[in-house]
Amino acid sequence: MHKYEVLATDLRSLVATMSAHEPLPSERDLMVRYGVSRATVRQAIGRLVDEGRLYNVHGSGTFAGSNDLFTKSPKLTSFTEDMRSRGFEPSSRVLSVSSVRASAATVAMLQLDADEKCTQIRRLRLADGHPMALEEVTIPARFLEVEDFDMTASLYEQFAARDLDVYRAEQEVQAVSADSATADLLGLAAGGACLHVTRVGSTRRGLLVEHGQTWYRGDRYSFQFAVTREHEK
Amino acid sequence: MHKYEVLATDLRSLVATMSAHEPLPSERDLMVRYGVSRATVRQAIGRLVDEGRLYNVHGSGTFAGSNDLFTKSPKLTSFTEDMRSRGFEPSSRVLSVSSVRASAATVAMLQLDADEKCTQIRRLRLADGHPMALEEVTIPARFLEVEDFDMTASLYEQFAARDLDVYRAEQEVQAVSADSATADLLGLAAGGACLHVTRVGSTRRGLLVEHGQTWYRGDRYSFQFAVTREHEK
């Protein structure tokens, strides 16, 4: 455990007890209190600023953030983590596991050879036993063969076991009307609105590992995140 | 212009000429080349990592990222900026500017007093002259009075003129079916899918400035962003 992590953890607790716009002790104050250098203090504070818990005002101080609603910045989460954090108990029903040749879209997204063999998994994702999303994931077979897929384990665990941890994903979100097959599976009226998410997952080293599509029930699922302006002021 | 910004700009150009997974010169190399300290080099590189242009591998090096499609992290943009970056020419048609009492939702979102007077603006947003989104923004009247709203200027410019630059926004995205009035305005079939975005905008100091709702045409608008795992490894 590094010093800035210890400090960041401490500050998180401190900030939790503070009200909005209340000032944090100054950086120079914190460095003597914790017996660390200012760079270390700043690294810890920077972390909390990224999390939306603090904000800096040049020349004035560092202050507690204002919103406790959904302060978090967007993070890569699995369906399981996502549902747990929303207070649902996740489960899933595997609809099919098959060997397919990559579609043109997958070839482009994952930069594959034309018609490369892939493993495709379709799952119905449930929250507290009710359909929440329909998911289709396509993975180059050289990363995961059909016969190696373990229906009882999470996909990301299986990636991790192969040293293919998905670290970064690019997502595209769109509103669509459910076709009848999708609506059926999700328990939605035909033509009901769905949140359609396309995802390309890659490892920390940029290896493109998975191409996923998910259709979330529009009436049960929403997606939250914070955005900021890039320029500092 | 600070040194790390100069370096970051230089590195952005360099990275643009590199192919995926190609190694960047080492940090120690860059510090002698540019005559700066290692901390400065790391600040510049850190910036580019945040932008998705580079990634670090502890013990091995820093490398060019892999995707040129939509590498950017989510940023706060105005409709105007958003459309321009997609290659459309934005315009808008003001539907109404009115004085309203804050709805329960707005009161909660902006932490207002009950029934506080607000200015509400409804606009149809166009891209290349075609309807793209319907937008409704509610602003406490103490920030912007109805009679002070300038229909010819951008809303964010008017905020800026009052030192109320929106720096951070929390958004919630959902798929909904358009009601008939909305569908009419957007030129959509009744019940067509819309991307519904709720936004709470705040200044750098956390002052809650605006509560907005936007309905984007599902068939013309999508929303892209990258996410990463939070833990470093």
Place this chain on the structure above:
DNA sequence: AAGTGGTCTAGACCACCGC
């Protein structure tokens, strides 16, 4: 073992804010 990024120190000066 050599080279890389990750953490950390103990300073310094600058830019900005509030009194």
Place this chain on the structure above:
DNA sequence: CGGTGGTCTAGACCACTTC
């Protein structure tokens, strides 16, 4: 003016990868 955060330096040692 004093205090604050923002930038920068010139080191040091650690952890990790590669050979």
